[in-house]
Amino acid sequence: MDIELRGAAAAQGWPAPACRCASCNRLRAAGVRYEPFDAAIDGVALDGLPRTDVPGGYEVRGPGGGFALVASGPGAEPEPPPGTEYEAVLLDLAGSPEHLGRLRSAGAVTDGTQVVAVHVDHRLPSPSELERRLAFWTRPRPGPFRTLLLGGGRSGKSAEAELRLAAYPDVLYVATGPAPGDDPEWAERVAAHRLRRPAWWRTAETTDLPGVLGSATGAVLVDGVGTWLAAAMDETGAWDDPSRVLPRLDDLVSAWRGTAARVVAVSDEVGLSLVPATPSGRAFRDLLGLANQRLAAESEEAALVVAGRVAELG
Known part of the structure; x- marks a missing residue:
């Protein structure tokens, strides 16, 4: 034709x-x-x-x-x-x-x-x-293929992740953040994300990213690595002893490396924010920076999103 x-x-x-x-x-x-x-x-x-x-x-x-x-x-x-x-x-x-x-x-x-x-x-x-x-x-990539999208708050990184997978026939959206609960501002953010996503996408609300990456075969959008890390630190009591969460990070990197899926993950670029004033805040910043580096090293693509514009990272 x-x-x-x-x-x-x-x-x-x-x-x-x-x-x-x-x-x-x-x-x-x-x-x-x-x-x-x-x-x-x-x-x-x-x-x-x-x-x-x-x-x-x-x-x-x-x-x-x-x-x-x-x-x-x-x-x-x-x-x-x-x-x-x-x-x-x-x-x-x-x-x-x-x-x-x-x-x-x-x-x-x-x-x-x-x-x-x-x-x-x-x-x-x-x-x-x-x-x-x-x-x-027009040429959606099959898995395994991994993309890490980094950016500051309200940079447009989540929208870019959704854009990259928009034309895939089946997408699993992995929401790693907490349920809105009684926080109206967080509930508004969650609702905005849901409205922006295609209605036929599947959603999993879980912090078990290694399990998801180990079993998925289609397209997966992870939003995001920072909220997963915060939950992992809660679960392991790592706010006072950051070393406790390192085995969880090892498991995530191993699953990221071994996945058969087409994965796009969103994470915060910690170098764009202020230096945290508390020891626990600095521990989180350091661990998220480490997670970003390790995941980027195992990714076919990495990009930085600033003001809705995308800079591919070599």
Whole structure:
């Protein structure tokens, strides 16, 4: 199935006329413009192909018999009939990359399906950022493969972790933090994370990370290493004697090294925070720094997230 993109942008194009956002200005300054979405399949324009409407888009049959699913516009999430499998899907990945994961989980998108991003616009910072994300979404890596994402508080590291796994058909989200209890601020944070995650992801609330990593085979998102360490220190009484938690850290690193899963883990970069005023705080900082170093040494990828922007670490 030969897909020719004659334009890939939303209806106004990218950059949008008179728009002063950084994304549009960046393209304008570079003399780059993406025309509104238009495509041909096997040399025939989409408008000239047999079409069947589905919620959020339509299906088309190419002259060579290939079957494709097309999103109708920005924000649209086309829903195929049950049991349908496509040779190609043209989707709004800028707005709904997780929809690709849902199509994969339903069997509509397979390893042989062409995945094309359409309706692109200034919801993306730049074309290079689109290419970076497409590498995660169109060619999801199987396990074993480990990524450690580091960042300060509110840096965007959790959102980056979710973005990297958005297009996987099945993701286990491992929440290592405590239950909200009577803390309304913590409950609000937990609720925001839940709303941001795709509804079909599975969730495990546990501090047994070695057990999860030892048994998982699909995609796993761990959020995060710092809350796991705090729980491990509680359980081992390590606040007064940090050495007590080291066997737990050894177990985690061993499981991280031996996992068969595709794992993305989030952790706090302790070098970005103030020096703790208490001995227990300094012990936690030192142990988390050690954990980050040991996990990074056993990771195929590591990255630092600052203000929502990502710097890959060699």
